[in-house]
Amino acid sequence: MTWVALTNEQRMLAGTTAQMVADHPTVTDAEVERQRGTGELWGAMVANGLVALVIAEQPDDDEPTLNAALVVEQLARGVSAVPYLGTVLALGLLHAAAPHGAEITEVLAGRPGCVVVDRTLSALAPHGIAVDVGPGALAVGAEGALVCTAALGADLDALDLSRPLADAVGGGTELGAISSAAGTRWHAQALAWLCADLVGTCTGALEGAVAHARVRQQFGRPIGSFQAVQQLCADQLVTVEACRSITWQAAWAVDALEPSEALVQAQMAKAYCSEVARTVCEAAIQVWGGLGMTWECPAHRYLRRALLDRQLLGDERAQLGAIVDERLVTAATKTKVR
Numbered sequence: 648m649t650w651v652a653l654t655n656e657q658r659m660l661a662g663t664t665a666q667m668v669a670d671h672p673t674v675t676d677a678e679v680e681r682q683r684g685t686g687e688l689w690g691a692m693v694a695n696g697l698v699a700l701v702i703a704e705q706p707d708d709d710e711p712t713l714n715a716a717l718v719v720e721q722l723a724r725g726v727s728a729v730p731y732l733g734t735v736l737a738l739g740l741l742h743a744a745a746p747h748g749a750e751i752t753e754v755l756a757g758r759p760g761c762v763v764v765d766r767t768l769s770a771l772a773p774h775g776i777a778v779d780v781g782p783g784a785l786a787v788g789a790e791g792a793l794v795c796t797a798a799l800g801a802d803l804d805a806l807d808l809s810r811p812l813a814d815a816v817g818g819g820t821e822l823g824a825i826s827s828a829a830g831t832r833w834h835a836q837a838l839a840w841l842c843a844d845l846v847g848t849c850t851g852a853l854e855g856a857v858a859h860a861r862v863r864q865q866f867g868r869p870i871g872s873f874q875a876v877q878q879l880c881a882d883q884l885v886t887v888e889a890c891r892s893i894t895w896q897a898a899w900a901v902d903a904l905e906p907s908e909a910l911v912q913a914q915m916a917k918a919y920c921s922e923v924a925r926t927v928c929e930a931a932i933q934v935w936g937g938l939g940m941t942w943e944c945p946a947h948r949y950l951r952r953a954l955l956d957r958q959l960l961g962d963e964r965a966q967l968g969a970i971v972d973e974r975l976v977t978a979a980t981k982t983k984v985r
Contacts, residue, residue, distance in 0.1 A: 651713070651895040651899045653895075660714060661717040661718075661720070664692075664697065664717065664718045664721040664722065665724070667691055667692065668722060668727050669725070670688075671691075671727070672725060686757075686782070688727060688729050689731075689759070689781070692718075692729065692731065693755075693756075693757040697715075697731070698731070698735065698738065698755060698757075700715045700718065701735045701739055702738065702746075709902060710902050710903075711902065712839055712898045712899075712901040713895065713898040713899050715840060716839055716842075719731065719735070719840050719843040719847065720843045720846050720847035721847060723843070723844040723846070723848045723850075723851065724847040724850045725851060726851060726948045726949065727809065728810075730759040730779045730780065730784060732779050732810070732840060732844055733759065733777075733780065733781070733810070734760040734761070734779075734784075735760075735840060736761075736762045736779075736840065737760030737761055737785060737786075738755075739833050739836055739837070740762070740771075743825040743829040743832075743833055744794035744825050745822045750785060750796070753785060758783060759780075759782065759784040760784060760787060761777045761778055761779050761781070761784045761786050761787070761813075762777070762779070762786075762787060762837075763775055763778075763786050763787065763789075763797050763815040764788070768958045768960075769961045769965060770960065771788055772789070772790070773789065773817055774788065774817035775788070776803065776812055776814070777797065777812065777813045777814070777815040778810065778812060778959065779810040779811070780799065780812065784799065786798070786799050786813075786815050788815060788819075789825075792824045792825055792830060793821060794822045794823060794824070795821045796819030796822065797817050797819045798816050798817065799813045799815060800814030800815070805955075806951050806954055806955050807948075807951045807952045807955040808948060808951060809948065809952065810955065829906075831907060832901060832909065834910055834913070834960075835900070835901045835906060835912070835913040837960055838897065838913035838917040838960060839897040840898075841917060841959055841960060842890070842894040842897060842898075842916045842920045843894050844952070844956050845920040845921065845956045846887065846894050846920065848952045848953045848956065849923075849924055849927040849949075850887055851949055852928045852931035852946060852953075853883050853884060853887055853927060855946060855949075856931035856935060857880055859934060860876055860880065860934055870936075876934060879933065879934065880930075880934065883927045883930045890919065893916045893919055894916050896916070897909070897913040897915070897916035897917075900912040900913070911970060911973070914966040914967075917960070918967050921957040921962050924953040924957060925953055925954065928949045931949065932950065
């Protein structure tokens with residue numbers, strides 16, 4: 648096990664992203680539409696090179712997956728309505744299939760991207776549902792090892808209000824095939840970024856709950872002074888930090904280890920984060936009390952985001968099942984060799 652510690656540059660990256668999110672807060676449904684419509688935050692992210700982090704190949708930037716994960720985490724912490732996650736997922740596929748394609752140039756110039764998954768949201772597909780769709784987005788999916796674009800159809804009702812869904816009707820362009828190793832690496836990368844989104848979501852939910860507990864008065868005292876509330880929040884903090892640790896490890900592994908090893912670590916991280924994220928967000932709603940169940944309270948936004956992340960590319964059962972299957976195949980192979 649390698650312990651992952653952030654460099655000063657990575658801490659600065661996370662802090663800069665957090666400040667950008669604070670400058671463009673998402674508070675209401677109207678704010679969601681404003682961010683996606685005018686692209687203020689998105690434009691700032693493109694201008695500052697945060698999208699290009701994914702394919703950075705400079706000698707001094709050897710952890711693009713972890714760097715992008717730090718950005719994803721801060722955006723999720725503020726429930727920011729920008730299509731960053733969908734864009735970096737699509738850009739990773741594009742880079743693996745056609746590293747010098749015109750589509751990459753469009754995305755780096757500011758065009759959002761999104762990924763196409765099947766109707767269960769658990770695997771890439773050539774047509775189905777496009778996730779995290781921004782204005783004029785380039786939808787990228789895959790059929791086997793062949794990466795292709797897809798045309799976007801009607802908008803769909805989305806559980807997560809900050810990340811729209813749309814029909815992906817196929818009929819796009821075949822961009823090229825990716826090798827088995829490249830496909831495995833992208834899968835691990837995608838799971839690590841989804842874990843980062845879950846970490847940021849849980850962090851934002853818990854921070855909001857703690858802030859509320861400091862000011863909400865009951866029996867003449869802030870509810871944060873009650874031991875039951877303190878213990879509930881403390882338990883969730885321990886859980887969030889565990890999620891962050893395993894997520895950073897998984898993101899580091901994508902760029903440092905063999906793709907197959909990185910995928911196992913990413914699957915373990917996705918299994919753990921998917922399972923506990925709902926618990927953390929529901930605990931935050933409890934701290935908010937009855938207000939936490941209303942549209943006026945932001946707590947439900949975090950729960951919605953966590954539930955979508957949990958399902959994308961497979962929930963905890965799917966991840967653990969995949970690890971077991973791989974272990975059984977490995978064991979059977981070794982037995983035959985003997």
